[in-house]
Amino acid sequence: MSDRQSLARELREAGVPAGHYWIEGVHEPAPTPPDFVYLRARPGGDGWETGVYERGAYEPVAEHSTEAGACAHLRTLLGV
Numbered sequence: 001m002s003d004r005q006s007l008a009r010e011l012r013e014a015g016v017p018a019g020h021y022w023i024e025g026v027h028e029p030a031p032t033p034p035d036f037v038y039l040r041a042r043p044g045g046d047g048w049e050t051g052v053y054e055r056g057a058y059e060p061v062a063e064h065s066t067e068a069g070a071c072a073h074l075r076t077l078l079g080v
Contacts, residue, residue: 004039007071014080021078022053037077039070050074 004026011021019033024040035054042049042063048070051060061077064070 003067004071007039007074010075011078011080016078016080021074023074037074039074050077
């Protein structure tokens, strides 16, 4: 997976429940689920971040220099 749009399409096709993940600018479920894995631009705009959102807080797991690297890691976190 090299981009967020392709990743979102792959996750839908794989049957991953929509509330299990959040991808900035592409898949942002509303209302916001109470917990999920996420992919977003790093605060400050330098690269990408993947992590877990729990109890109202973003908990980064990894930082990535490329969107493709972040997409690959989110797939791993979701077991796809």
